[in-house]
Amino acid sequence: MEESKLEHQEMNIQQFREDLLNWFVEEQRDLPWRKDNQPYKVWVSEIMLQQTRVDTVIPYFERFMEEFPTMEEFAAADEEAVLKIWEGLGYYSRVRNLHSAVKEVVEKYNGIVPDTPKEISKLKGVGPYTAGAILSIAYGKPEPAVDGNVMRVLSRILLIEADIAKPSTRKIFEAAVRTLIDQSNPSYFNQALMELGALICTPTSPACLLCPVREHCQAYANGKEQVLPVKTRKKSVKNISLLSAVLKTADNLYLIRKRPNEGLLANLWEFPTMEVTVNKQYSTQRQALSRYLEQQYDTEIQLETGSFTHVDHVFSHLKWSMDVFAGEIAKTVNLQDGVRLVTEQELEALAFPVPHQKIWKAYKDTQKSGE
DNA sequence: AAGGCGGGGCT
DNA sequence: AGCCCAGCCTT
Numbered sequence: 001m002e003e004s005k006l007e008h009q010e011m012n013i014q015q016f017r018e019d020l021l022n023w024f025v026e027e028q029r030d031l032p033w034r035k036d037n038q039p040y041k042v043w044v045s046e047i048m049l050q051q052t053r054v055d056t057v058i059p060y061f062e063r064f065m066e067e068f069p070t071m072e073e074f075a076a077a078d079e080e081a082v083l084k085i086w087e088g089l090g091y092y093s094r095v096r097n098l099h100s101a102v103k104e105v106v107e108k109y110n111g112i113v114p115d116t117p118k119e120i121s122k123l124k125g126v127g128p129y130t131a132g133a134i135l136s137i138a139y140g141k142p143e144p145a146v147d148g149n150v151m152r153v154l155s156r157i158l159l160i161e162a163d164i165a166k167p168s169t170r171k172i173f174e175a176a177v178r179t180l181i182d183q184s185n186p187s188y189f190n191q192a193l194m195e196l197g198a199l200i201c202t203p204t205s206p207a208c209l210l211c212p213v214r215e216h217c218q219a220y221a222n223g224k225e226q227v228l229p230v231k232t233r234k235k236s237v238k239n240i241s242l243l244s245a246v247l248k249t250a251d252n253l254y255l256i257r258k259r260p261n262e263g264l265l266a267n268l269w270e271f272p273t274m275e276v277t278v279n280k281q282y283s284t285q286r287q288a289l290s291r292y293l294e295q296q297y298d299t300e301i302q303l304e305t306g307s308f309t310h311v312d313h314v315f316s317h318l319k320w321s322m323d324v325f326a327g328e329i330a331k332t333v334n335l336q337d338g339v340r341l342v343t344e345q346e347l348e349a350l351a352f353p354v355p356h357q358k359i360w361k362a363y364k365d366t367q368k369s370g371e
Numbered sequence: 372a373a374g375g376c377g378g379g380g381c382t
Numbered sequence: 383a384g385c386c387c388a389g390c391c392t393t
Contacts, residue, residue, distance in 0.1 A: 049388040056379065056387090090377025093391075127390045147388045167372065194388055203386060204382070233385080234374090264376070315377055354378065 011158075016216045017182045017189065023212035024192035027199070029054070032061050037187070039113035039138040040071050040102075046133045047098050047125060051091060054198065060089050071113075074099065075106040083267060083351035092266060097125030115139045128170065133190065142186040144177035146170050149197025150190075155229035156201060156219035165232045237314065242322045243289040244273040244356075246363045247301060249329045254347055255297065258338040264315070269350045271359055272296065273322070289325060298334035303327040309362035313355035324359050326366070 028034070031054065033045035044064060048057045064085055068074035074082075077099070086095040101123040105113055113134065114120045121131045132145035144150075151164045151173050158176060162169045182189040200207045208220050219225040247255040256269050274292045276285065286303055293301050303325045311322040333341060342350075352360065 046388065051377080051387055051389055053379075053387055088378075090379085091389085093376065094389090097390080125390065129389060133388070145388075148386075149388065191388090198388080231385095236384085266376095313378090315375095317375060317377095 019212050020192045021188050024188055037138050042134050042138040046130045047094050071102050071106055075103045087351040100124045136186040136190045142181050142183050144174040145190040146173045149194040152229050153193050153197045153201045156225050157217045159218040161230050163232055164229045238318045240320055241276045242273050242320055244271045244322050244324045245327050246271055247327050247329050253341040256340055265353045268353050270356045300330040301327050308366050311355050311358045
């Protein structure tokens with residue numbers, strides 16, 4: 001910051017705002033959450049957009065608003081419905097926190113989303129970025145909304161070389177935004193910075209020749225747009241080998257279980273699964289899975305000889321490598337808490353993480369081709 | 372400050 | 383095979 005044009009007052013801030021906003025007025029994308037600025041809609045869209053691309057979010061946002069048009073209706077929903085609407089979107093704690101926070105707004109704030117940084121930041125799942133986004137977009141308040149786009153764009157325009165992977169760096173950019181932000185239209189100013197990051201000032205090969213604020217960009221002037229922002233990289237993911245089973249009773253019911261209420265994929269449903277710690281022989285794996293299932297569910301199980309599918313799935317911090325067996329439950333199951341026997345229709349109405357959706361799809365494909 | 376927490380689409 | 387994405391929470 002010390003060496004930036006911003007502090008030396010060399011930058012024409014008025015002209016920068018005007019160029020940025022004029023571009024946004026002309027070029028902004030037609031997105032479903034831009035039809036109006038209702039705080040509830042802005043809120044839902046901002047939660048969905050955390051670490052998630054616009055194109056991915058669009059259909060989820062449409063379905064969400066169709067199912068839960070008001071905060072009151074969302075607040076009244078049960079958790080299964082809440083998880084189902086989020087199924088496949090990832091980072092499921094987002095929707096658990098959103099549900100909790102919307103209930104709080106309905107109960108304690110008379111259904112009005114708070115409009116101050118202090119109050120809105122207390123809501124679960126509303127961090128510095130989301131607070132600023134809601135306050136500026138829904139309420140027109142001149143608060144910074146610094147996300148990955150904004151840090152990338154401003155690191156280039158202002159030639160800021162701080163490592164954007166560090167949590168503390170965000171404060172530098174918030175300070176910059178407080179100086180730059182257009183007081184008469186903070187909503188468009190914040191959205192324009194993000195839109196510019198998404199459409200022009202992209203992570204690799206930014207389209208500088210099309211950039212509306214190229215004349216204000218210090219990185220472009222110094223040929224540094226390709227080396228900014230500075231970002232240290234994270235280490236690679238851990239591999240985990242799993243064995244799963246699609247188990248069916250003679251009555252065509254499937255055995256599923258609910259994951260623990262915290263941690264990875266909390267409260268989502270899955271097919272019974274065990275982790276394998278060592279690389280064992282094929283038949284031994286099948287035996288290990290069989291023993292695990294019979295002990296776990298106090299029943300007798302006949303697994304088919306070979307696994308019918310293999311599923312690889314990469315998360316942000318680990319990788320699942322799953323071998324999946326089909327089997328029949330020979331005896332009555334002792335149903336513990338969080339374990340259910342369900343029909344196909346019931347199964348498909350519950351929320352499953354994508355790797356287990358892949359298993360189900362592969363299973364149904366084998367049923368189809370096997371007939 | 373560092374790591375957990377999804378999933379998909381680029382390069 | 384990484385990297386990135388309209389981040390937040392816990393430790």
